[in-house]
Amino acid sequence: MPRAVEAFADAKRTAALLDLGEEERILAAVHEAVAAQYANSATKADRAVLATRHEVNRRRNRMLRRVLLELGTAADRAGVGFVALKGSAWLLEDEIGCASWREMVDLDVLVDPRQFDAAPRLLQQMGYTLASTAKRFDVNFHHAPYQHPTLPLTVEVHRHLGWRHHLLLPELLLRAARPLAPGLSLAPAWMRFFHAVIHWQVQDHGGSRGSLPLRELVEVARFLARSDVDCAAFTAHAVRVEAIRDCEIAIASANTLLNAPVPPQVVPGSVARRWVTRALARRDSPLGTWVATQRWRAGTLWWCDKVRYRAALQGTRPAVIALRVGAARFIRLPLLAVRATTIALQALAWASYARRPS
Numbered sequence: 001m002p003r004a005v006e007a008f009a010d011a012k013r014t015a016a017l018l019d020l021g022e023e024e025r026i027l028a029a030v031h032e033a034v035a036a037q038y039a040n041s042a043t044k045a046d047r048a049v050l051a052t053r054h055e056v057n058r059r060r061n062r063m064l065r066r067v068l069l070e071l072g073t074a075a076d077r078a079g080v081g082f083v084a085l086k087g088s089a090w091l092l093e094d095e096i097g098c099a100s101w102r103e104m105v106d107l108d109v110l111v112d113p114r115q116f117d118a119a120p121r122l123l124q125q126m127g128y129t130l131a132s133t134a135k136r137f138d139v140n141f142h143h144a145p146y147q148h149p150t151l152p153l154t155v156e157v158h159r160h161l162g163w164r165h166h167l168l169l170p171e172l173l174l175r176a177a178r179p180l181a182p183g184l185s186l187a188p189a190w191m192r193f194f195h196a197v198i199h200w201q202v203q204d205h206g207g208s209r210g211s212l213p214l215r216e217l218v219e220v221a222r223f224l225a226r227s228d229v230d231c232a233a234f235t236a237h238a239v240r241v242e243a244i245r246d247c248e249i250a251i252a253s254a255n256t257l258l259n260a261p262v263p264p265q266v267v268p269g270s271v272a273r274r275w276v277t278r279a280l281a282r283r284d285s286p287l288g289t290w291v292a293t294q295r296w297r298a299g300t301l302w303w304c305d306k307v308r309y310r311a312a313l314q315g316t317r318p319a320v321i322a323l324r325v326g327a328a329r330f331i332r333l334p335l336l337a338v339r340a341t342t343i344a345l346q347a348l349a350w351a352s353y354a355r356r357p358s
Contacts, residue, residue, distance in 0.1 A: 014046055024214040025103040028057040032101050058100035060152075065091045065098050067151060068107055069181055071126070076183030078122050082109035083177045083185045085158060086199070089192055092180055102219070106145060106154040109184075113170055116159040119143060123155060139310050141165060161195055162203040163305035165312070167241050168195060190234040193223035194247070201246035209296045210279040210288075212253060220250050221260035231263040238266070248272035253279070291343060298339040301332045 021027040031050035034042050042050075068088055075082050084092040085108040090099035111119050120143060128146040131154050137144035141162055145154035161168050168191065177185035187195075200206045200216040223229055238244040244266070252268035254260035256276050262268065282288035304325045311321045 014042070018046070018049065020214070026214050026218050027053040028103050029101040029218045054100060057103050058098060061091060061098040061100055061102070061104065063151075064104060064107060064153060065095075067148075067153065068092060068109075068184065071107070071109070071155065072181050072183030074126055074183070075122060078118070078125075080111060080115050080118060080122060081174075081183055081185060082111055082157075083173050083187055084108075084180075085110050085161070085192075085195065089186055092184055092186055101222075104153075106156055108142075108156050108158060110158045110161070110170055110173060112174055113159040116143075116157070119157040120146070123157070128155060139313065141309065160309075162198065163309045164198075164202055165309065167198050167202065167243055168237075188230065188233075189223065189226055189228045190230040190237075193220075193229050194234055194237060194243075196220055196223060197247050197250040198243060201250055202243070205296050205299065207246055207249060207275075208292075208299055210275070210282045210292050212257070212276075212279050212283060214257075216250075217254050217257055221254040221258040224251065224254055224260040224263065229263075231265040235266045245271065249275050252276050290346065294339060294343045294346075298336055298343070301336055301339070302329060304328045 017030070018027070021030045027050060031054035034047065034050055039047065064087075068084070068091055072082060087099070087102055087104040088107045088109055090102050091104075091107075123146045126148070127150075128148050131145040131147040134144065141160040142156045142158040145156050147154045158170075160170055173187045173191055174185075176191060177187045180186045196216070196219050200211075200213065200220075204211070204213075206213070206216070234247070235244070238247045247266060248268040249272045251260070251262060251266060252272040253276050255262050255268070256273075282292055307325055307328045308321055311324050316324070
C-alpha cells in the first residue's frame with residue numbers, strides 16, 4: 001500500500017481511501033494491511049472503522065463457508081462433485097480465518113461439464129431458486145445464479161471458467177484438484193492464481209480496457225505472497241496458452257501498486273511495465289477512461305467470444321468456427337462504424353473543451 005503513511009496523516013485522503021475501499025469491496029483487506037504495518041499512522045477512529053468491517057466480513061464468510069460445505073455435502077450425496085473457484089476456494093482452504101480479508105457476494109464452483117445439466121436440480125432440491133431469467137444464461141459457461149430465500153448470497157455453477165475456456169480447461173482442474181471436504185475439491189494454487197489473472201485480464205477485458213481494479217490486485221498480490229504457488233507450472237501453462245503477457249501485466253500491476261513480490265520465473269518485461277504506467281494515467285483521465293470503455297464495447301463486437309464459445313460447444317471444427325466469426329463480424333460492421341464515429345466525435349468534443357481558456 002504505497003504512501004499509506006502520508007494518506008493516513010491527512011483526514012481528507014484517509015476519507016478518500018476508505019471510500020475507495022468501500023466502493024471496491026476491499027476494506028477488510030485494508031484492515032489487515034493497516035493492522036500489520038500502519039497501525040501507528042491511522043487514527044483510532046479509522047482503525048475502528050476498518051476493524052469493524054473486518055469482523056463483520058469474517059462472520060459473513062464463516063456463514064458462507066458453512067453454506068459451501070452444505071452444498072458440497074448435498075452434491076456428494078447426489079454423486080456430483082464440485083471444485084471450489086475464486087472466493088469459494090479461499091473459504092474452503094481457510095477453516096480458521098475463513099478468508100476474512102476477502103469480501104464476497106456469491107459462491108462459485110466448477111462441475112464436470114458432463115454433470116452440468118444436473119446442477120440446477122440439485123440446487124432446487126436444496127431450496128434454491130433462479131436469481132435471474134436472462135436469456136444470456138441459456139448457453140453460457142455457467143448457469144444463471146441461484147439464490148436461497150434465507151441466505152444473502154447467490155451460487156454460480158460453472159462448466160468452464162469463461163468464454164475463452166481453452167485457457168484453463170475444466171479437465172485440468174478436475175484432474176489436479178484434491179478433495180478437502182465431501183463433494184468439494186481444491187485446485188492447485190498455481191491454477192487458482194492463473195484463473196485470477198485471466199478472470200481480470202481476459203474475461204473482464206482488463207488488458208484492453210487498461211483497468212486496475214483494486215479487488216483483483218489484492219487477490220493477485222495474495223497469490224504472489226504464497227509459498228505454495230508452483231510458479232514454474234504457472235509460467236509454462238501461460239506460455240502454452242499464449243497468456244504470458246496477461247500474467248506479466250497482472251504481476252507488474254500488483255508489484256507497482258501493492259509492492260507484491262515478483263517470482264523469478266515470470267519477471268514482467270518493459271511492455272507490462274508500460275501498460276501499468278498507461279493504466280495509471282488513464283485512471284486519472286476522464287477522457288482516457290471513456291475512450292478505453294468505448295473501445296472495449298466495440299471490441300466485444302469484434303472479438304465474438306460468445307460466437308466462438310457456443311460453436312465450440314457444438315463440436316464445430318476450427319475452420320467452420322472461423323467462418324462463423326467472420327460472418328458475425330461482417331454483420332456487426334455497421335454497429336462498429338457507429339461506435340467508432342461516436343468515439344471520434346466525443347474525443348474531439350473533449351479536446352475542444354480542454355482547449356478553452358479557464
